[in-house]
Amino acid sequence: MGATPNGFNLDTTGRRIVVDPVTRIEGHMRCEVNVDEQGIIRNAVSTGTMWRGLEVILKGRDPRDAWAFTERICGVCTGTHALTSVRAVEDALGIKIPDNANSIRNIMQLNLQVHDHIVHFYHLHALDWVNPVNALRADPKATSELQQAVSPSHPLSSPGYFRDVQNRLKKFVESGQLGLFKNGYWDNPAYLLPPEADLMATTHYLEALDLQKDIVKIHTIFGGKNPHPNWLVGGVPCPINIDGVGSVGAINMERLNQVSSIIDRCIEFNNNVYIPDVIAIGGFYKNWLYGGGLSSKSVLAYGDIPENANDYTGANMLLPRGAIINGDLSQVHEVDVRDPEQVQEFVDHSWYSYGEPGKGLHPWDGVTEPKFELGPNLKGTKTNIQEIDEAAKYSWIKAPRWKGHAMEVGPLARYIVGYAGGHEDIKNQVEGLLGTMKLPVTALFSTLGRTAARALEGEYCGRLQKHFFDKLMTNIKNGDQSTANVEKWDPSTWPKEAKGVGMTEAPRGALGHWVKIKDGRIENYQCVVPTTWNGSPRDAAGNIGAFEAALMDTKMERPDEPVEILRTLHSFDPCLACSTHVMSPDGSELTRVKVR
Amino acid sequence: MSANTPDRVLILGIGNVLWADEGFGVRCIEAMADRYAVPPQVRLLDGGTQGLYLLPFLEEADALIVFDAVDYGLPPGTMKIVRDAEVPAFMGAKKMSLHQTGFQDVIATAQLLDRCPSRMTLIGCQPVELEDYGGGLRAEVAAQIEPALQVALGELAGWGIAVRPGRSTGADLADPSIRRGVYEAGRPSEGEACRLGDDRFFPTVA
Numbered sequence: 001m002g003a004t005p006n007g008f009n010l011d012t013t014g015r016r017i018v019v020d021p022v023t024r025i026e027g028h029m030r031c032e033v034n035v036d037e038q039g040i041i042r043n044a045v046s047t048g049t050m051w052r053g054l055e056v057i058l059k060g061r062d063p064r065d066a067w068a069f070t071e072r073i074c075g076v077c078t079g080t081h082a083l084t085s086v087r088a089v090e091d092a093l094g095i096k097i098p099d100n101a102n103s104i105r106n107i108m109q110l111n112l113q114v115h116d117h118i119v120h121f122y123h124l125h126a127l128d129w130v131n132p133v134n135a136l137r138a139d140p141k142a143t144s145e146l147q148q149a150v151s152p153s154h155p156l157s158s159p160g161y162f163r164d165v166q167n168r169l170k171k172f173v174e175s176g177q178l179g180l181f182k183n184g185y186w187d188n189p190a191y192l193l194p195p196e197a198d199l200m201a202t203t204h205y206l207e208a209l210d211l212q213k214d215i216v217k218i219h220t221i222f223g224g225k226n227p228h229p230n231w232l233v234g235g236v237p238c239p240i241n242i243d244g245v246g247s248v249g250a251i252n253m254e255r256l257n258q259v260s261s262i263i264d265r266c267i268e269f270n271n272n273v274y275i276p277d278v279i280a281i282g283g284f285y286k287n288w289l290y291g292g293g294l295s296s297k298s299v300l301a302y303g304d305i306p307e308n309a310n311d312y313t314g315a316n317m318l319l320p321r322g323a324i325i326n327g328d329l330s331q332v333h334e335v336d337v338r339d340p341e342q343v344q345e346f347v348d349h350s351w352y353s354y355g356e357p358g359k360g361l362h363p364w365d366g367v368t369e370p371k372f373e374l375g376p377n378l379k380g381t382k383t384n385i386q387e388i389d390e391a392a393k394y395s396w397i398k399a400p401r402w403k404g405h406a407m408e409v410g411p412l413a414r415y416i417v418g419y420a421g422g423h424e425d426i427k428n429q430v431e432g433l434l435g436t437m438k439l440p441v442t443a444l445f446s447t448l449g450r451t452a453a454r455a456l457e458g459e460y461c462g463r464l465q466k467h468f469f470d471k472l473m474t475n476i477k478n479g480d481q482s483t484a485n486v487e488k489w490d491p492s493t494w495p496k497e498a499k500g501v502g503m504t505e506a507p508r509g510a511l512g513h514w515v516k517i518k519d520g521r522i523e524n525y526q527c528v529v530p531t532t533w534n535g536s537p538r539d540a541a542g543n544i545g546a547f548e549a550a551l552m553d554t555k556m557e558r559p560d561e562p563v564e565i566l567r568t569l570h571s572f573d574p575c576l577a578c579s580t581h582v583m584s585p586d587g588s589e590l591t592r593v594k595v596r
Numbered sequence: 597m598s599a600n601t602p603d604r605v606l607i608l609g610i611g612n613v614l615w616a617d618e619g620f621g622v623r624c625i626e627a628m629a630d631r632y633a634v635p636p637q638v639r640l641l642d643g644g645t646q647g648l649y650l651l652p653f654l655e656e657a658d659a660l661i662v663f664d665a666v667d668y669g670l671p672p673g674t675m676k677i678v679r680d681a682e683v684p685a686f687m688g689a690k691k692m693s694l695h696q697t698g699f700q701d702v703i704a705t706a707q708l709l710d711r712c713p714s715r716m717t718l719i720g721c722q723p724v725e726l727e728d729y730g731g732g733l734r735a736e737v738a739a740q741i742e743p744a745l746q747v748a749l750g751e752l753a754g755w756g757i758a759v760r761p762g763r764s765t766g767a768d769l770a771d772p773s774i775r776r777g778v779y780e781a782g783r784p785s786e787g788e789a790c791r792l793g794d795d796r797f798f799p800t801v802a
Contacts, residue, residue, distance in 0.1 A: 057614060057730035059784040065773035072614050072644060072774065119648060172708050209705060213652040225768050227646040 006297060006406055006543040008552050011042040016387055019562045029535065031569065032388055033551055035559050044544070044551035045390045046535055046569075048397035055368055058525040063089045063517050064489075066525065067231045070513070073527075079112050079219065080506040081513075081527075082231040088513040089233050091312075092500025098482040101235035102309035103472040104222050107259070108229070109504065110305065110465040114266050115215040116507035117411070117458035118274060120573045122201075122208035125451065128567040129281050130193060130201040133186040136170055138162070138199035146196045151276035156207065165203045185561040192284045201281060204273050211269050214262050221255045235484030242476055256473065263465045270459040278455040279436060282448050286439065291447030291568040293550030298325045298405045299413035300533065302335065302512065304505035305464060312503070318464055319457075319505050320418040320426070325405050329420040335402070337501050337512055340365075345398040345528065349390070349537040352398060358540040360401065363514035364499055366526035395537040399545065400528050408546040409509030409533040410572055415453040416444065425463075429456045447550070450571040491520035506530050508573040534572050547572065601756035602658035602715065603637060607748060608650070609663045610643040610699055613774060616731040617665050617723030620740070623733060623776050624663035624719075626769055627741050628748065633762030638752070640767035647698030654706045659715040659755060661748050662699075665737070666720030673736030674722045677747055683716045717751050719744050732780035 003009050012034050020030035034043040054073060058066055066089065070081035083105060090097065097105075140162040147157040193201070216226050222238050223229020230237045241250035303314050303321025314321035314334065322332035337343055344360030347353065353371035354361060361367065374382060375392025388394045399406070407413070418426030419441075433452060434441060443449060488494065499516045509530030516523040536545030544552075550568050557563065609625035611618045622642050629640050639657075643650050654660065666686060668676050678686050687700045706712035721744065724734035733741075749759055772778065 056784065059788050061782055062773070065771070068771035068773045069614070071771075072612060078644075078646075123648065168708070168710075206709070209648075209651070209709065212648065213655075216649055216652070227644055227649045228642065228768075228770065230771065 004538075004542045004544050006294070006549070008544055008549055009042075010544075010552075011036070014042055015559065017556075017559055017562065017565075018387065019565055029569075029574065030388075031547070031551070031562075031565060032390075033565065035556060039556045039559055041551050041554045041556065041565075044548040045388060045394065046537065046545060046547040046551075047388055047395045048531075048535055054527055055366070055525045058522045061522050062491075062520070063092070063515060063522050064233045066513075066515070066522060067233075070527070071228055071231075078227065079108055079223070079229060079231075080504050080511060082229075083109055084502040084504045084506075084511050084513045084527075085515075086231050086233045087312075087502030087504070088500045088515045089502070089517075090500070091502060092498040092515055092517050093233075093488055093494055095234050095485060095488050096310045097235045097485055098480070099309045099475055100240065100472060100480060100483050101485075102306060103468045103475070104236045104238070104483065106305050106468045107465055107472070108219060108222055110461045110468070111215060111218045113461040113505075113507050114270075114458050114465065115212055116573070117454045117461075118208050118215075118266075118269070119212050120507070121274065121278070121451070121455065122205045124573070125570045126201055126205060126281075127184060128563065128570055129191070129285060130205075131184070131186050131191045131198050132169065132202045132205075133173065133184070134191065134193070134195050135199035135202045136166065136173065136195075138166065138195035140166060140199070143196040143199045143203075146280075147200055150200070150280045151272050154272040154276075156203075162199055162203060165206065166199060169202060185558075185563050188557060188561050188563050190557045190563040190567075192288075193281065194284075197280060197284065201277060204277055207273065208269075211265065215266060218259055218262055221251070221259055232484055234486055234489060235482075238483060240476060240481040240483055242481065256469075260469055263462065263469055267459075267462040267466065270455075270462050274455055275459055278452055279433070282437060282452060285448060286437070289443055289446040289448065290554040290564065291550045291571060292445035292449070293548075293552065293568075294406060294408040294546045295412050295416065295449065295550075296442070296445035297327045297549075298402075298407045299323070299416050300335065300402050300407035300409050300510055301414045301417045302337065302503040302505060302510040304503070319414055320421055320423050322417040322421055323402055323405075323407065324417060324420055325403075329416070332417060332421040337503060342403055343400060343512070343528065345400045345532075346539045347393075347398055348540040349393055350395050350398045351393050363512065363526040363528055364501075364516060364524070366514070366524070390538065395535075397532055397535050397537060399536045399539045400532050401539060401543075404541070406536060406539065406543040406545050406549075407533055408549075409530050410450065411454040411457045411507075411509075412444065412450040413509065414505060415457065419444075425460055426456075429460060447568045447571045454573070494520060497523075509533060531572075531574050535574060547574070602713075604657050605638045605659045605661065605752065605755070605757065606641060606653055606657035606713070607634070607638060607661045607663075608641050608643045608653070610645065610650075611665055612645050613770065613776075613779065614729060616725045616728040617721075617734055617737045618726050619733060619776075620665040620721050620723065620737055621663035622770060623738075624741055624744050624748075625767065626775055628745050629764040629767035629769055631745070631761060632749070632759050632764060634759055634764045634767075635757060638757065638759075640764055640769075642768055642770050643699075644770075645698065647702060648705070650699070650702050651705060654702060654713060655709070655711040657713045659717075660713040661717045661719065661751055663719050663744055663748070664699075664721075665723040665726070666718070668720065668722050670722045672722050672724040672734075673740060675740050675743060675747070676720055676722070678718045678720070680716050683718045686718060686720065715755070717748075719747050730783055732776065732783070 014034040014036040018032045030047040032045040033041045067082040067085040070085045071078040141159040143162040144159040219229045220226040239250045244250050244252040300323045303317035305318040306316050340362040346360045351372045353369050375389025377389040380386030497518050502513045504511050512528045514526045534546040609621035611621040613619035684703045721740045
């Protein structure tokens with residue numbers, strides 16, 4: 001088949017392996033690869049097996065309600081979708097938010113980053129590197145010594161503590177409730193940790209569970225409730241009444257103190273547990289530097305966390321904005337999501353139709369017209385696909401491109417953009433980590449690099465949360481208790497027609513909502529979500545997407561046990577619930593892995 | 597009240613309201629809050645598809661009632677109740693959507709932490725239609741809301757908790773814009789917004 005324009009040599013002659021569905025992700029996806037005689041992946045195809053299109057639900061609704069619908073698309077990034085939605089509507093209608101609202105929104109958004117990164121690492125991704133069954137063989141005393149060496153300031157490190165956890169784990173496994181740890185390939189040689197490291201990491205799995213329950217309380221405090229916190233076009237829905245006691249819903253000193261203590265706990269956990277674990281576990285896998293894919297070539301970040309309210313320029317963003325193409329780190333390109341020539345979605349290999357081939361549409365002009373058809377080289381039937389024909393349409397995910405380039409988005413993309421652009425905090429963190437691990441900067445372009453960037457970002461976001469908390473407190477003490485601007489709440493103040501865009505950096509990457517409003521109602525609403533970028537199929541020119549690229553050239557220890565495929569796909573923290581919709585038709589629980 | 601009465605009860609509706617009958621559980625919670633005044637030790641919660649986010653609510657409860665759309669392999673619109681140890685198995689028996697695996701994992705996690713409610717009742721309804729993005733409850737499923745509430749009241753009564761008609765104002769409900777009436781009435785027409793999709797997932801569409 002030869003080289004793709006974005007530089008990957010595809011060869012479909014080897015055995016075909018089908019993984020469907022890919023587990024421990026949000027939503028459903030299917031992945032097919034061809035491996036050569038050495039078990040090395042030479043072709044990769046990622047298929048979103050669910051149908052999407054939020055616009056079909058929102059058409060004609062009140063734009064002030066859109067956040068509540070977008071909050072329901074997904075079980076994970078509810079708040080990010082809601083924030084992106086209110087930003088899009090505010091942009092369309094020219095609504096300015098108060099400073100306190102900006103600080104509170106940033107704290108909420110950063111809270112989601114911190115929460116999602118910890119949960120992703122310990123509860124979705126760790127099992128790709130950590131073997132909880134092997135942890136049963138660990139010596140608790142040696143585990144305690146390992147813990148103290150890895151993180152001297154973490155207080156939970158006694159042999160008795162690890163023995164207790166090991167006993168609990170043993171009881172759980174022996175009762176046959178392997179539930180959480182099911183579908184593992186626990187005797188696969190791809191697992192490299194000694195039992196003590198497995199026990200330490202599994203213990204932190206439990207510690208992270210306890211922490212994550214507290215983290216979400218911040219959403220309850222500022223969002224009024226959780227799950228599904230409330231959002232508001234024009235600001236935030238929580239009034240501030242700093243001297244209030246027990247008043248329903250209002251933010252008072254007691255609640256702010258609670259927020260502050262949760263932020264401190266997260267900072268401590270990141271420093272004492274998360275970062276040391278990534279370094280310790282990464283140390284055992286230093287030679288497993290597969291999975292870089294597009295990260296060494298083309299990455300994109302919209303930027304987020306505006307320092308000052310209502311200024312959405314790149315320079316005002318604490319998480320960086322920019323694009324890097326063709327691996328040239330010396331140039332960070334400016335990104336303008338309003339420009340009809342920059343962000344475009346293509347459907348040549350997606351189950352949609354634009355009426356003509358090779359056409360790209362900017363999201364403001366996006367259409368969702370399903371067209372399900374399969375290529376002539378399909379193996380199987382329409383309702384039971386054995387092997388997809390990637391030369392034809394093969395995914396429910398559209399193919400977004402930035403100036404024609406397939407891009408990777410997410411923590412690693414943000415960190416590469418920040419590193420290349422000289423972002424001080426990011427540069428210091430990255431250089432510190434690479435120095436500690438004695439790795440060159442090119443090691444970033446890997447599955448582990450993606451996992452490490454997420455950990456660094458979690459730590460940085462924790463610090464930023466504290467920054468905005470202090471900023472909020474200062475502003476309140478100076479007498480500003482305003483949290484919402486309702487000047488343009490009434491639709492009679494709106495123009496007859498308007499369009500706007502909202503951008504955020506969701507935990508898993510750049511997220512944009514584009515809205516068109518007409519006569520006070522939603523005329524068109526398009527979301528381009530992170531997993532649309534990363535899970536993108538090929539385009540008309542043959543460029544492969546980020547998942548596909550990242551799987552290329554990986555060596556599989558046992559082709560019928562897709563540990564390596566899962567490892568790399570999970571490192572993106574994929575969330576297909578919003579990029580596509582549901583489900584394998586027979587609802588089968590176990591991943592089917594077929595080697596053909 | 598008896599010694600057997602749980603101190604705290606969580607009544608949870610789970611599912612995705614955007615996928616037709618998948619919204620059954622959440623709509624039951626709305627209806628319950630609308631028609632009954634639950635006592636302070638009972639919490640009504642719209643859990644959506646939140647997975648792990650629901651763990652703290654589970655841990656706080658001594659007894660749990662879950663409303664959900666469940667694929668029992670029974671005729672559409674059939675209600676079935678399972679209890680305690682059977683609950684996780686039914687939620688994973690045949691995976692219909694993400695949140696079911698998610699919730700099964702939440703129960704497993706609560707068990708691993710030894711903080712799972714000691715009593716659990718799943719009030720499930722066999723859906724008619726899931727593959728209708730943006731759609732509402734089908735009539736057969738909507739008709740099961742009231743019977744489902746009666747089952748829940750019966751469970752509570754069995755635990756020594758009486759519930760009076762009225763309203764539960766403290767319940768954690770969906771935003772008013774996506775509650776059942778507004779959501780179903782505000783749907784764009786088929787002409788405005790295409791409802792077709794993949795043959796594999798939209799098998800009944802001609």
